[in-house]
Amino acid sequence: MSFVEYSDLIQDGDVAIVYLGHESMMPVKVQQGGQTQTRYGVIRHSTDLIGHRYGSKVTCSKGGWVYVLHPTPELWTVTLPHRTQILYTTDIATITMMLELKPGSVVCESGTGSGSLSHAILRSIAPTGHLHTVEFHQQRAEKVAEEFKEHRVDQLVTVRNQDVCKEGFGVSGVADAVFLDIPSPWEAVRHAKTAMKKQGGRVCSFSPCIEQVQRTCEALADQGFEEISTLEVLLRVHDVRTVTMPLPDFGPDPSAPTQPEKTPPNQQASVALKTTTPPREIPGHTGYLTFATKPRT
CATH class of the missing domain: 3.10.330.20 (Vcp-like ATPase; Chain A, domain 2)
Structure with a gap:
């Protein structure tokens, strides 16, 4: 397995x-x-x-x-032991797509947390890619390293226990993509740029508060990143139900040879239709995803 x-x-x-x-x-x-x-x-x-x-x-x-x-990464996301708050499949799918991950990609991630996103990244970049993931908390770093070995993906990942804002990712000029999920991502933007390849690449930052997004966008612009954009993924469920609507009565047909009697209103023909009802409220804000591209030099 x-x-x-x-x-x-x-x-x-x-x-x-x-x-x-x-x-x-x-x-x-x-x-x-x-x-x-x-x-x-x-x-x-x-x-x-x-x-x-x-x-x-x-x-x-x-x-x-x-x-x-x-x-699978999706099943692990809904069953894993929570050591931190985690990202779920709705956000994870957007992140892996917008970071353009594929087999062979090299990715840097911070923080590792409970490893929910990490497992999805590993599946996307296997069998020849590599994930460099950084976790500030020592016990969490040790535990997620044990899980990677238990899940037989440890050959695809390197776990580091360090402060990414001060020490960076421990690599330079190798990453195709960088993901940041830390309280102050703007302090790690320069380290993300150092870790990325010279020939471009994509970076993503996840933040729950718009004030964090603003400071991160400023830091990305100061470091020369381009195509900076922020989005929020909300799951909108539509309820499907059946409604019955009466067929319109346009009156007697003047071209008909005999005039049929008008159908009483309570016997008027009707048709059953399937329709969807959007929710009045959309709860479930998780965070803002900020993406940017490192220009090719």
């Missing part, structure tokens, strides 16, 4: 995702002789998981059943 490659069979040491029902999932470290307790009963790793195919339906000891899924 690897978060960037697909395996057919569940093996000892894998991290599998147990699907318990709608919006209810949990990660499980598969171990020979291990057991996992669920509300449907016990899952015995040796007999119920190891050697079975991912996607299998597993019957628990109480007779209930679950599905065992192959881990």
Whole structure:
């Protein structure tokens, strides 16, 4: 099992995702002789998981059943242990697209946090790219490094425990893209420029407050970045419902040989239509995404 490659069979040491029902999932470290307790009963790793195919339906000891899924960055995002606030798939998809990530890309990231975005980046740049990620907090840096090894992507990532605003990313002239998710990203813009290749590249900064965005944009402009833009990704769900509308009555047809009787209003023909209703409010602000391009020199 690897978060960037697909395996057919569940093996000892894998991290599998147990699907318990709608919006209810949990990660499980598969171990020979291990057991996992669920509300449907016990899952015995040796007999119920190891050697079975991912996607299998597993019957628990109480007779209930679950599905065992192959881990992906999206599933990890909704099941990972939170050590910090994390980015979710809606923002992650925009970030990976706007940073133009592809296999072979070299990316610098700060801060690593719980590793939600990191796993999506690793899948985008595998198998030949590399992620240099910086985390200020020592225990979080050590824990995410353990998870990368457990998820078998550690060959694609280097974790550094340092202050990116003072010490930078630890590399120079190698990055195709840089991502910043720190309280004062404007203090790290010059280090982002140093880490990036001379032949251009993209940078993204995530900030929850517009005042942070303003200072970051000023710093990007001072460092010579171009195409500076800020956007906010909001999820807007439309409710689909069926409405019945009466067919219009245009009166009698003068060309008809006989005039039919007019249909009473309560018997008027109607048609059923599908329509969508937009929400009156759109809660869910996560943060502002500021993108910029390093000019080619």
